[in-house]
Amino acid sequence: MNRLFPGIVLVLALVLAACQRQAAQEEAAASPAAPPAAAAADDEVVQARYQCDDGNRVEIIRDGRVARVNMSDGRMVRLGAISGSAPPTWADVGLRLVVDGDYVELSQEDGGRSLRCEQVPE
Structure with missing residues (x-):
């Protein structure tokens, strides 16, 4: 189990980073640009x-x-x-x-x- 733990943490960190990037892109697309x-x-x-x-x-x-x-x-x-x-x-x-x-x-x-x-x- 100890050998799997670093791999699981890495996968979770990558998934979290991808979700944050997607949320930031959606927020930027949704906010109207100033005229x-x-x-x-x-x-x-x-x-x-x-x-x-x-x-x-x-x-x-x-x-x-x-x-x-x-x-x-x-x-x-x-x-x-x-x-x-x-x-x-x-x-x-x-x-x-x-x-x-x-x-x-x-x-x-x-x-x-x-x-x-x-x-x-x-």
Whole structure:
């Protein structure tokens, strides 16, 4: 009996761990996620939204000083406004957003790929 005891304890510990993991997964799935607007700070009020080709999205925030790019691969990039630019332009990390009336383009700098964007109505 003494030789079986450590094996039984190990099996029970594994079963208990599996049950706890499953309970935690069920609890996480059952709890609703907080809406994105609730997490936004006061200075991140969205002034404009754009939907770009290939599922990329852009939001102009912080009184127009920042363009928040939600890329189709899940990454998020913040582009800073280029002061005094005409048309309004935001750029950083090799990306550039240009908004000139109805013409809106998200592009890679240095001759990279360009994506057409359209404003999303509020």
